[in-house]
Amino acid sequence: MGFLREWRRKRTLKRARLDGTLWERVAAGLSFLRGLSADETARLKQLVVLFLAEKEMHGAQGLQLTDEARLSIAAQACLPILNLGLDVYRGWVGVIVYPGEFRVRKEEVDENGVVHTFEEELAGEAWPGGPVILSWEDVGMAERGYNVVIHEFAHKIHMDGGGDADLPAARTGMDAAKWRGALEEAYRRFCAEVDADQPTFIDPYAAEHPAEFFAVMSEAFFTESAVLARDWPELYAQLALFYRQDPAERA
Secondary structure, eight states: OHHHHHHHHHHHHHHOOOOHHHHHHHHHTOGGGTTOOHHHHHHHHHHHHHHHHHSEEEEOTTOOOOHHHHHHHHHHHHGGGTTTOGGGGTTOOEEEEESSOEEEEEEEEOTTSOEEEEEEEESEEEOTTSOEEEEHHHHTTOBTTBOHHHHHHHHHHHHTSSBOSSSBOOOTTSOHHHHHHHHHHHHHHHHHHHHTTOOOSSOGGGGGOHHHHHHHHHHHHHHSHHHHHHHOHHHHHHHHHHHTOOHHHHO
């Protein structure tokens, strides 16, 4: 199956081409792509071509996705796997895009065992083994430190790549204890800062759960890399090993 998959991908890359003008327009709106080398940009484009060929992207609630919208989402989704490969996203095919925030019904069990049902508005959601769901309005709000696409695809990397409910597993060649320890220590520090009402460039939502902390810090790793490397050097170093990239060095 692996051989057949690689054969299909080589055929896709031979036949498909990105519209250069469209790519330049999309890349111009994503400042964190500007530091990529020519080789990195070429590899990102190849990943984007394959992503668009292998994943299904659909608009919801009447949203008509343009080629520019699809390309923008694909480029942001592929940046975290630039040096990891598309197989990181294997096992699922769907990306669903709503015009804006969407409502989901959730259930929580309190400490007394009582089930509470409620509705919540979300900008994005990722399902284990299932689709990624995005708000197009929030995709368009991408800025330094905030990126809903990278956030949700970081969740997919975590959910579908091993580890536990809190954090993803370390990659081959990494020191698993050092990886885990750095993230847990950083999470404790961040929660303490939020509890003390200290100002932080990181969204306080990251204190909700270790998995959210990983996803939010992944956003910062790619879109606010220099600040993350300065303020959270041990965490940054571990994320650089995990993603096999050093975006702060590019900057």
